[in-house]
Amino acid sequence: MxxxxxxxxxxxxxxxxxxxxxxxxxxxxxxxxxxxxxxxxxxxxxxxxxxxxxxxxxxxxxxxxxxxxxxxxxFTTIHREYGCIFKLDISKVYFTPRLSTERMRIARMVRAGEVIVNMFAGIGTYSIIIAKRALEKPSKIYSIDINPHAYNYALENVKINKVEDIVIPILGDAKEVITSRLMGVADRVLMPYPELALKYLEYAIMALKDSGGIIHAYDFIKYMKTEDPRNKMKERYEEKLKEFNVEYEILDIRRTGEVAPREYRMVIDIKILNKNGFKRF
The missing domain is CATH 3.30.300.110 (Met-10+ protein-like domains)
Structure with a gap:
């Protein structure tokens, strides 16, 4: 068997x-x-x-x-993904191997010299894979998480993978970290926390440079037989974006996994064209 x-x-x-x-x-x-x-x-x-x-x-x-x-x-283990090494305790931190392909997709999109803010970084998985596997190297990745255990593992994993010059783990709530020290610094923002992505979208925009940049937001979408989950995702985020009065373009919407019958984990790639007129709430 x-x-x-x-x-x-x-x-x-x-x-x-x-x-x-x-x-x-x-x-x-x-x-x-x-x-x-x-x-x-x-x-x-x-x-x-x-x-x-x-x-x-x-x-x-x-x-x-x-x-x-x-x-x-x-409950402790060492997980390997695309040649990167991650130490973790699965009882104390969030980790899923199901986003492996998605993490590499994001890494391949990064361009030389980018500054990236990872708002919900966990043990540093996205951040480290980007730092190690992006075809063009970013300059800095600010890797935020509110879980002290995840933060401590991120510190260790950054050293193990020898990306201390690129990845900077930060302990704290992403909205507070951004408003206190990361306003207007990013070319790209990652939001791999479906339960908070829409609520924290405002802070992702704040983290972007005035000239704009790209946001990758993840969310759970439930749908009926007659509904298109991609359209539901698009409508949800466009409604929110209109509140902020920014120019934007939807670059891509894709499924990253099925979490229950008629429910997908999805990602939307949003390009903020500029922040002129950006309204904070």
């Missing part, structure tokens, strides 16, 4: 983070979840720990409630 067979038969989801398998067991198989976990260890020798996701990501620090099932008794 392969890992794919195990997932298809018994699991609602399976994510591999470093050498840890994070699983959601289908409710009807809850009584045999430990046996399922043992099968995963047996079939995938590179997996050393199996934990069960007991709740969705929640709270200001974006963490999951996890239950250890089998293997080594730990």
């Amino acid at each position: 392969t890992l794919r067979d195990i997932k298809r038969g018994w699991l609602r989801s399976l994510d591999i983070i470093g050498d840890i398998a994070v699983i959601e067991v289908k409710p009807e198989f809850d009584e045999i979840k430990h046996e399922i976990a043992e099968k995963i260890l047996k079939e995938a020798k590179y997996i050393k720990v199996v934990v069960e996701k007991k709740s969705p990501v929640s709270g200001e620090h974006r963490v999951m409630d996890l239950e250890w099932l089998t293997g080594e008794r730990r």
